[in-house]
Amino acid sequence: MSSNVGSAKKDKLVGDLIVNVALGLLVLLWTIPTIGLLVSSFRDQFDIATTGWWSIFPHREWVTTETIDPPEVERDQPIEVKGVSATFDELRDGVQSGNTRLVWIGNRRLGTIQVQEQEWTMNLDFTLENYQNVLTGKRYEVTQPDGSVKVEQGTDMSNAFLNSIAVSIPATVIPILIAAFAAYGFAWMRFPGRRMFFIMVVALLVVPLQIALVPILRDYVRLDLNGTFLAVWLAHAGFGLPLAVYLLYNYMSTLPRDILESAFIDGASHFTIFTRLILPLSMPALASFAIFQFLWVWNDYLVALIFIGATADTQVLTMRIAELVGSRGNDWHLLTAGAFISMVLPLVVFFSLQRFFVRGMLAGSVKG
């Protein structure tokens, strides 16, 4: 009996171990890419280009312990150094003997030989310079190969960051407000066309926004709206509305009917009931959709690309970063910091309001 209990306990322990190890591996796999970016964003431009970000972990690496001048012998003959005889070409590739390695640094005539040993090292030089460059657009001087000095303007992202805020907040609140009014109307008012309009909302839930880009762009050009905040807000409102109306309707239609009826008897109008009673009661649903929409707008690239386009004044973060990827694919140091700055706000919103976000997703998909 007791041995039975013991083995059951042991089985459970082993099971727990397997579960946690498997889970840990998956989580590791899922976080490594982001960790790589975070670490890289704090590394110096030169470090990023020459060593992997994983070199911050302890690893064995060849470290120069001594630099010696080569003996004066003909270069096309084997050279004797430190008891090793090797040709120039071999030395240039590095000659290993036991625990040390000899490497020729420089050209055939002039040069030195480095004696290297394998040692445990960590590459822990971190800097905030990338962030400074990206945020303030600091000017920095680059000495060209021909000796001239070129001044380069760093990529300033603070403007794009502010633009992203100016786009995201109204583009989150406006569709919620419009959808809340509509959801109340659908849930608590009787009017001709009610069913037809709501069917339209449901049908539009899955329509890809690509379908709308071209005609809307033409309207905007005609109205001279292209590149303005209003244009982007309205576009995001339009594309977010079906889900917003649908979610908020689902929520509001489950609110108890008696509350409304007693308010009506007290002589309150629809508008008063909506603003004083229904909006506060619907806060959980409003919050969960707000997070959804905020993340979607903040992270959006396509809508901004088309309706802001070439207007440099109102460019948002995702556009700036995509531009960096394209035009300066090798400026890794700017890309890392820029990308991380663009993630800070959504990650903060996400982690602090995760509960609402999850609730919104559940309401949106599981119910349907």
Next chain:
Amino acid sequence: MQGSEVKPRSTSPLDWLTGTVGQIIISLFVPILTFIVLWQGFIFLRDSNAPKIIIVLVAIIWGVGGVAVLYTVSNWLIEKLPPFWVRSLQPFVFVGPAVAILAWYLLFPSARTFWISMYGSNSTDFVGLQNYAAVFTDRTMFTAFRNNVLWILFGATFSVIFGLLVAVLADRSKFENAAKSLVFMPMAISMVGAGVIWNFIYEADPNIGLLNAIWTTLGGTPQAWTSLLQPWNNFFLIVIVIWLQTGFAMVLFSAAIKGIPGEILEASRVDGATELQVFFRIMIPYIMPTIITVSTTVIIFTLKIFDIVWVMTGGQFGTQVIATQFYREYFTNRNFGYGSAIAIVLLLAVVPVMIYNLKQFGEREAF
């Protein structure tokens, strides 16, 4: 305000006249004032050279406040009317703006895009269905369709499988919340940001790209995973979307698994079912509705995939998908008719899901 009780109060015709005229003037004045204020705000935002911070603040207040004011004013106007008109018009104040925006931004554009797709590259000469014939015979488009099928097949399937796996494992672990948060985190990251992140995995230089660092340590030569390795480069891009979408699937599955009554699981275990049997015979059937919902959502998402491909490869090296081809044809090549035809094809692809949604809706009692 008080309806019928107003009558006895004012007897003089002059009073009545000034009262009504005053009402009318106010009713005209308020909307005009609102309009002027909002228009001034728009002009300021468009033309001002004020510091960015101020512009941003004004934009937020103007945008959010403007919508609220518009609703309040139009409702205030409606409520001045006799009760019968209030009752019949007020619903349209509430629902009207949403319906109008939906019509302008999604409903009519579908028809308009279809219309444009019947015309040639500069929208002047009518060509009928020729653009569609071209879409379905073009080799580039064929690759795009093939790639979209790959995206849906592998992207959606593995997102669902990994999501389910993490959800089941996390459910039995003490570190459930931490693990779920970390797997879910990519959901908060933009696809452009994800593109940058994954460049540090796929970069051809083994001093930058993690995958090549591992590959060269194992004795391989550095590979350009996302460009030269056709057609396998598509799979390396698909991995990114799996990374992004697994969190979404996981959250929904996790909630569904928690909804399975404990007694059922308990009973089956007492009857001697192994853990695998419990998983396949009880959990999977029980959460099947969620699996279907998650799958359709992820399928639609991957069908429309654009950002990842555009940022990683620009749709080159045989990685183009329908959405990138649409962008390239319409905005780069300025081939309006052809580009619109591609958009319509994308719409047709979601029609089955739309019909399913409408069917589900039709079965509901409320309407």
